[in-house]
Amino acid sequence: MKELKPIRNEKDYMSALAEISPFVDKEPKKGSKEADRFELLLMLIEAYEAKHYSIDPPDPVEAIKFRMEQAGLKPKDLQPMIGGLNRVYEILNRKRPLTLKMIWKLHSMLGIPADSLIKQDDELHPA
Known part of the structure; x- marks a missing residue:
C-alpha cells in the first residue's frame, strides 16, 4: 500500500481517485x-476539489427563480x-x-441558502 501524501496536482488527484x-x-x-x-483518501480528495473545483453560489435572482420553479410559485x-x-x-x-x-425572509420561508442571496450585483458582473 502506498504512503498517503497530500494531493498537490492533477496527477496526484487522478491517482487518489483511482485508488478510491x-x-x-x-x-x-x-x-x-x-x-x-x-x-483519509476521501478527506484528501475533498480538500483538493474544494480548492481547485469550487462552485460559486448562484446569482441571487437565479436562486429565487429556481426555487419558484421548484415550488411552483408565482411572483x-x-x-x-x-x-x-x-x-x-x-x-x-x-x-x-x-x-x-x-x-x-427568503432564506427562512423558502429555504434558499443565504450565501446564494447575499452576493452583490457588482460581484456577479464585474466592470
Whole structure:
C-alpha cells in the first residue's frame, strides 16, 4: 500500500481517485485499515476539489427563480418575503437589490441558502 501524501496536482488527484474507486461501490468494513485509508483518501480528495473545483453560489435572482420553479410559485407568492408585487418584479428584473430583511425572509420561508442571496450585483458582473 502506498504512503498517503497530500494531493498537490492533477496527477496526484487522478491517482487518489483511482485508488478510491473500488471502495465507492463497496465500502470497507468500519474499523478496518482499509476503512481508515478510504476515509483519509476521501478527506484528501475533498480538500483538493474544494480548492481547485469550487462552485460559486448562484446569482441571487437565479436562486429565487429556481426555487419558484421548484415550488411552483408565482411572483405574487413572494410578496410576504419581498413586499408589494411591483417590488417583487423590480427584484426579479434586477432593478432593485435585495435588502437584508428580504434575504432573511427568503432564506427562512423558502429555504434558499443565504450565501446564494447575499452576493452583490457588482460581484456577479464585474466592470
